[in-house]
Amino acid sequence: MKKAKHLVRDAAAEILLAGRITHPSVRARDKLTIVTFHRVLPATILGQYPLPGIAVTPEELKRFLEVFQDHYSVGSLYECARLHQSGERSEKPPLAVTFDDGQLDNYLFALPVLNAMNMRASFYVVTDAIESNEVLWHDRIAYAVQRLRQRSESELRTWLADWGVSGDAADPVNAAVAAAKLLDPGERNRHLERLEKIVGAHMRPDWDGMMTWDQLREMQSDGHEIGSHSTSHPILPLVSDQELHQETSHSRRLLEAQLDHEVRSFCYPNGDYDQRVIASVQQAGYEFAVTTRYGINSQNSDPFSLRRVDLQSGYGTNAAGRFRSSGLLLRMSGLLPGMA
Ligand SMILES: [Zn+2]
Structure with missing residues (x-):
């Protein structure tokens, strides 16, 4: 099709x-x-x-x-x-x-x-x-969600629900970035910091900057x-x-x-x-x-x-x-x- x-x-x-x-x-x-x-x-x-x-x-x-x-x-x-x-x-x-x-x-x-x-x-x-x-916030979210996804699909689903994203979103990274755009900047940062506490902050790859x-x-x-x-x-x-x-x-x-x-x-x-x-x-x-x-x-x-x-x-x-x-x-x- x-x-x-x-x-x-x-x-x-x-x-x-x-x-x-x-x-x-x-x-x-x-x-x-x-x-x-x-x-x-x-x-x-x-x-x-x-x-x-x-x-x-x-x-x-x-x-x-x-x-x-x-x-x-x-x-x-x-x-x-x-x-x-x-x-x-x-x-x-x-x-x-x-x-x-x-x-x-x-x-x-x-x-x-x-x-x-x-x-x-x-x-x-x-x-x-x-x-x-520093990495821009959409990339910070994307990298953090990508790492969480590699760690555990079930943890990822819990986090996504917290962002207000449906757990079965086909593309969780894009869905999380899209949902974060609707959040108040302070709230977005708090979410992101909690996520980065789990998966590690500032972990962008060496090639990025x-x-x-x-x-x-x-x-x-x-x-x-x-x-x-x-x-x-x-x-x-x-x-x-x-x-x-x-x-x-x-x-x-x-x-x-x-x-x-x-x-x-x-x-x-x-x-x-x-x-x-x-x-x-x-x-x-x-x-x-x-x-x-x-x-x-x-x-x-x-x-x-x-x-x-x-x-x-x-x-x-x-x-x-x-x-x-x-x-x-x-x-x-x-x-x-x-x-x-
Ligand atoms: Zn831009």
Whole structure:
């Protein structure tokens, strides 16, 4: 059944591209397309990482970038959004490549691919995490749940029930992260600390970590944009006014001081925002902000709630396991929210 569905989708993707419905020269004409990546991990590491849905391999990244290069004028978010806003038209439609969270793997595995292809991107970093080299909370949960799962399935079920997650969730790691997003930050931390008491705290694998200021400065001098992804990656609509100011304004000031460069774009942690959050981002002096809402942007899209297309491992791979640009371009057309 799954295979049949996959075959139908592959055929539809080919037909839509042949009919130029999803061809970027038609579909993305006068539009701003923004793609989102999180982690870039070699296959051996990806196999151990508890949230593989937010990762691609360096080889996949290269294949995606080759398709982008054929059809779009690729650049950082600021570059592309400014060009789009000005109404100026380049030969190919603009495509901004963005990476969220500031993980070390971006420097190790994405940067060499981008630089070798002479392409620029935007990296959204969490300033507290850069300073402390601490794991972000979604990864802390994922690593802790993964370890508990390896220890004991029954203990895992008890813990999940405590998080408010059904014990038979097919993907307990993702279910626990999703449930934690709904918790008050204090409560989430208490849960997590109790869990880490059992399985051990700060036990991320050796390969994992955050990028350093020196690495970010190097990327910036290569022409990449460094933007803010807040100070502590909270769910912004849930924090107090004072904390919100800290998350938007302080992170920008710190980045500008460390990078000696103006910081112009912001990325909402977990994609969560509301009018109060937008006002704070504007007040902090940013010119653009990106969300996790799926889609592509038109000339009159709000520059503070730009839509993106999230790309994961396996996108563009057909039922026979071969990469086809038609599948990737269908996803990037903004016409297809989910691709399993
Ligand atoms: Zn994030």
